[in-house]
Amino acid sequence: MFRLFSSGVDDLVLISSPSNGEVANNLGARFDRELIYTNIGEVLIALNPYKQLPITGPEFIKMYQNSPGTGEAPPHIYALAERAFRRLVDDGESQCVIISGESGAGKTVSAKLLLQYITAVSPNNSYGASVANANGGGNSLPQYDGSSELVEDEDNLPQYDGGSDPPMGRGFGLPPIGANGGGRGRAVPPPTNRAPPPQPGGGRGKPPPPVNNNRPPPSVPSGGGRGGPPPPVNGGGRGRAPPPPRGGGRGGGPPPKIVPSGSSRSNKQVDVEYIKKIILESNPLMEAIGNAKTVRNDNSSRFGKYLEIQFSDNNAPVGGQISTFLLEKTRVTFQQKHERNFHIFYQMLAGLDQGKKSEWGLTQATDFYYLAQSGCTTIEDVNDGNDFMEVQQAMDTVGISKSEQNDIFRILAAILHIGNIRFQGEPPAEIIDDTPVQWASSLLGVDPQFLAQSLNHRQIQSGSVRHTQYAVPQNPDQAAGLRDALAKTLYDRIFEFVVARINQTMQYFGSAKVIGVLDIYGFESFDRNSLEQFNINYVNERLQQIFIDLTVRGEQREYHEEGLKWKDISFFDNKIVVDLIDASKPPGIMRVLDDVCKTVHAVDSATADQKFMEKLIHAIPNHPHLLISNTGSGANEFTIKHYAGEVTYNVEEFCFKNNDNLYASIVACMQTSSYDFISNTLFPDQLGNNTISSCTYKIMNSANELVKKLSSCTPHYIRCIKPNDKKQPMNFVSSRVEYQVKYLGLLENIKVKRSGYAYRQMTRYFLDRFGKIFDQPPRSIPEFVDQICRKCPEIKNDEFEEGKSKVFVRSPETIFIMEDQLMQKLDPIGYKERAKLYKENEKLAQAKAGKHAMKAKCTLM
Ligand SMILES: Nc1ncnc2c1ncn2[C@@H]1O[C@H](COP(=O)(O)OP(=O)(O)OP(=O)(O)O)[C@@H](O)[C@H]1O
Numbered sequence: 112m113f114r115l116f117s118s119g120v121d122d123l124v125l126i127s128s129p130s131n132g133e134v135a136n137n138l139g140a141r142f143d144r145e146l147i148y149t150n151i152g153e154v155l156i157a158l159n160p161y162k163q164l165p166i167t168g169p170e171f172i173k174m175y176q177n178s179p180g181t182g183e184a185p186p187h188i189y190a191l192a193e194r195a196f197r198r199l200v201d202d203g204e205s206q207c208v209i210i211s212g213e214s215g216a217g218k219t220v221s222a223k224l225l226l227q228y229i230t231a232v233s234p235n236n237s238y239g240a241s242v243a244n245a246n247g248g249g250n251s252l253p254q255y256d257g258s259s260e261l262v263e264d265e266d267n268l269p270q271y272d273g274g275s276d277p278p279m280g281r282g283f284g285l286p287p288i289g290a291n292g293g294g295r296g297r298a299v300p301p302p303t304n305r306a307p308p309p310q311p312g313g314g315r316g317k318p319p320p321p322v323n324n325n326r327p328p329p330s331v332p333s334g335g336g337r338g339g340p341p342p343p344v345n346g347g348g349r350g351r352a353p354p355p356p357r358g359g360g361r362g363g364g365p366p367p368k369i370v371p372s373g374s375s376r377s378n379k380q381v382d383v384e385y386i387k388k389i390i391l392e393s394n395p396l397m398e399a400i401g402n403a404k405t406v407r408n409d410n411s412s413r414f415g416k417y418l419e420i421q422f423s424d425n426n427a428p429v430g431g432q433i434s435t436f437l438l439e440k441t442r443v444t445f446q447q448k449h450e451r452n453f454h455i456f457y458q459m460l461a462g463l464d465q466g467k468k469s470e471w472g473l474t475q476a477t478d479f480y481y482l483a484q485s486g487c488t489t490i491e492d493v494n495d496g497n498d499f500m501e502v503q504q505a506m507d508t509v510g511i512s513k514s515e516q517n518d519i520f521r522i523l524a525a526i527l528h529i530g531n532i533r534f535q536g537e538p539p540a541e542i543i544d545d546t547p548v549q550w551a552s553s554l555l556g557v558d559p560q561f562l563a564q565s566l567n568h569r570q571i572q573s574g575s576v577r578h579t580q581y582a583v584p585q586n587p588d589q590a591a592g593l594r595d596a597l598a599k600t601l602y603d604r605i606f607e608f609v610v611a612r613i614n615q616t617m618q619y620f621g622s623a624k625v626i627g628v629l630d631i632y633g634f635e636s637f638d639r640n641s642l643e644q645f646n647i648n649y650v651n652e653r654l655q656q657i658f659i660d661l662t663v664r665g666e667q668r669e670y671h672e673e674g675l676k677w678k679d680i681s682f683f684d685n686k687i688v689v690d691l692i693d694a695s696k697p698p699g700i701m702r703v704l705d706d707v708c709k710t711v712h713a714v715d716s717a718t719a720d721q722k723f724m725e726k727l728i729h730a731i732p733n734h735p736h737l738l739i740s741n742t743g744s745g746a747n748e749f750t751i752k753h754y755a756g757e758v759t760y761n762v763e764e765f766c767f768k769n770n771d772n773l774y775a776s777i778v779a780c781m782q783t784s785s786y787d788f789i790s791n792t793l794f795p796d797q798l799g800n801n802t803i804s805s806c807t808y809k810i811m812n813s814a815n816e817l818v819k820k821l822s823s824c825t826p827h828y829i830r831c832i833k834p835n836d837k838k839q840p841m842n843f844v845s846s847r848v849e850y851q852v853k854y855l856g857l858l859e860n861i862k863v864k865r866s867g868y869a870y871r872q873m874t875r876y877f878l879d880r881f882g883k884i885f886d887q888p889p890r891s892i893p894e895f896v897d898q899i900c901r902k903c904p905e906i907k908n909d910e911f912e913e914g915k916s917k918v919f920v921r922s923p924e925t926i927f928i929m930e931d932q933l934m935q936k937l938d939p940i941g942y943k944e945r946a947k948l949y950k951e952n953e954k955l956a957q958a959k960a961g962k963h964a965m966k967a968k969c970t971l972m
Pocket residue numbers: 159160161162163164212213214215216217218219220221407408410411412413632831
């Protein structure tokens with residue numbers, strides 16, 4: 112017998128001796144044949160081909176629509192999308208699709224393909240039409256771009272592993288195309304515009320905030336419109352003096368949820384096509400503000416996103432909600448070489464008209480430190496100006512008024528000027544050149560002197576019972592830190608505003624079943640790992656926990672539905688790692704960090720980090736998953752044994768990055784803005800509230816919410832893999848793939864699936880296919896088992912279990928033997944030729960071991 116599946120099995124549960132290397136080999140063999148999708152049971156592995164393959168778009172959607180479940184249709188993202196949608200329709204249960212993988216692995220493209228599929232096959236109205244329409248639903252589908260034609264010939268139809276015939280023939284019994292016709296979504300007019308923001312100079316006339324009793328109030332800035340050069344820092348008033356911070360006291364409390372005002376739809380007015388349009392068209396907007404060019408990916412999402420689409424009783428999308436996680440705010444102020452800031456800055460500079468640019472003091476990217484520092488301001492084949500038009504259109508679609516758009520772009524312009532502020536001298540650091548402060552304060556509608564003072568003094572509260580307020584003069588580095596904090600906070604709040612507005616526009620008030628799509632950073636392990644990686648890896652631990660839990664539960668459910676006896680499955684439970692990170696008693700790492708951040712007053716960042724290390728060493732001694740090799744005074748690293756491997760974290764700036772309470776003076780300053788959009792919409796904070804507002808605390812809460820949401824849905828998983836680091840089309844680097852196989856925990860997944868049955872199939876398909884081994888095809892499973900065991904004595908009859916609708920086969924070898932038998936029967940001449948060729952080439956294949964050996968074998972097939 113030779114292995115028909117030597118060209119790679121389409122379900123990794125079937126590989127004979129699972130190891131990370133063997134999984135990578137199998138994926139490589141398939142990849143060489145442009146089979147980028149592979150299953151592990153119902154989990155889909157998607158390799159990034161870095162090339163447009165002719166396997167997506169309306170034609171393919173039609174083919175997968177109403178296709179049967181896993182095992183019957185070849186692995187494909189549309190097969191998974193169909194399965195999720197079908198379960199929503201048939202079972203009335205909410206579904207979620209969890210997409211993970213490292214940067215550039217193809218998560219965002221996968222999410223788009225999913226949304227493309229769901230918007231295409233779901234009805235276009237919420238009244239009862241249930242005939243899906245593969246051509247409809249929006250006008251910005253990510254389609255095959257024509258670089259090779261959509262093919263009609265059989266050889267190019269969606270992937271099916273050549274090792275075995277598709278059970279239902281090419282096209283696997285596709286239904287007729289839906290009758291609803293095409294129809295690009297007609298947009299409902301966006302919510303009506305809000306009143307324009309008050310012009311600077313309107314003056315609420317309140318006194319400046321009492322940062323320090325001895326400090327004189329800042330002088331009132333001079334007038335001067337928004338156009339033209341900004342007012343001088345010490346000039347006379349453009350209007351009001353800044354009011355005191357709300358609530359006084361130390362800036363605490365979690366940042367408020369930004370809830371933009373504006374109209375939202377009542378459920379009676381649900382326009383399904385409009386919702387589909389928002390789902391598809393909000394993408395360029397979210398990418399503009401949340402994506403950036405990195406060395407790994409020209410369009411890298413720098414945030415995690417969970418999009419829930421709500422469906423009506425007749426399964427039409429009637430609403431939606433986006434939750435975001437872990438926006439990489441530091442990118443606003445810092446990017447490494449060859450990377451860019453968020454796309455929106457470059458788009459704005461390329462797309463704004465000259466009049467507006469002059470009014471806001473905007474020139475070119477290289478004039479602004481926040482854009483110029485990395486030496487990279489453009490992306491090959493990307494036209495930022497055109498993208499800006501698309502973004503403005505998307506803003507219109509999601510209901511961001513022209514006036515709000517103007518506010519947003521003006522604040523982005525202010526951020527660029529803020530980045531050009533430089534400091535020198537002794538504390539309080541002196542601003543080297545007033546011009547950027549003047550531009551920034553003018554664009555933000557705040558007093559320039561107050562802004563300057565908010566940057567070179569830090570407002571802190573004493574640890575004493577009296578909580579005395581101090582304004583501590585800052586040295587140039589510290590002032591630069593506050594400057595960057597202002598830029599990041601402004602950006603973060605714009606980001607939140609946009610997300611909140613999209614949510615408001617898509618809001619559906621009734622209860623509805625949902626399909627959620629989670630596109631989130633995968634596990635990260637770099638040469639140097641900081642708080643960002645710690646947080647990302649924590650979220651991934653939580654996701655792994657529910658992944659295993661839900662996979663096991665999924666198995667249990669199937670056994671139950673099929674009437675099989677459940678056997679306990681052993682697997683690594685990563686609860687111990689999750690507890691190490693987020694437990695409150697005994698305290699986990701996050702709790703220790705928060706405690707230190709709450710109690711260190713007026714110490715510099717390095718001292719705070721030192722204290723954190725000291726406390727960590729004492730609080731969590733001898734934990735099997737926490738390694739601290741240096742416990743001496745210079746200790747600055749700890750290692751966590753994650754489910755996916757060990758990661759060492761350097762604690763430098765951990766406390767600084769974790770503490771969101773440091774910037775009360777900045778919030779206070781922004782609340783003095785004469786622009787209502789800034790003072791009220793973006794900064795409605797209640798200062799003085801001492802609740803915890805650390806970064807890790809927020810992550811923990813978001814992760815809890817996310818896990819709660821995901822756990823209430825039937826899960827589907829897409830594990831994306833990047834086959835090479837150079838973005839080269841169809842280049843498979845085994846070592847890179849093997850690394851990701853390990854970090855994605857695929858082996859654990861395979862083990863769980865295999866611990867019961869390696870293969871399962873609907874009884875009728877099973878008999879239809881393997882019955883052909885015999886001259887007289889058996890008509891029942893007991894008959895089949897009897898015949899196959901007599902024909903192949905190496906197969907034992909306890910290999911098979913018949914459930915209510917499916918047949919379960921214990922080991923992959925049994926399937927291989929049956930496939931072998933099937934081929935001998937159906938094509939005896941071809942079988943002999945292949946067997947001969949296989950033997951001749953087997954040695955060659957073995958010699959190639961190391962560089963996915965199967966390649967040689969699969970060329971035979
Ligand atoms: N299925 C696919 N077909 C063709 N090209 C793809 C596919 N998937 C990904 N790519 C290519 O790879 C690039 C990176 O993919 P994508 O942006 O989806 O990665 P990601 O996992 O979301 O990365 P990040 O975490 O950095 O956002 C895409 O811009 C596209 O060029």
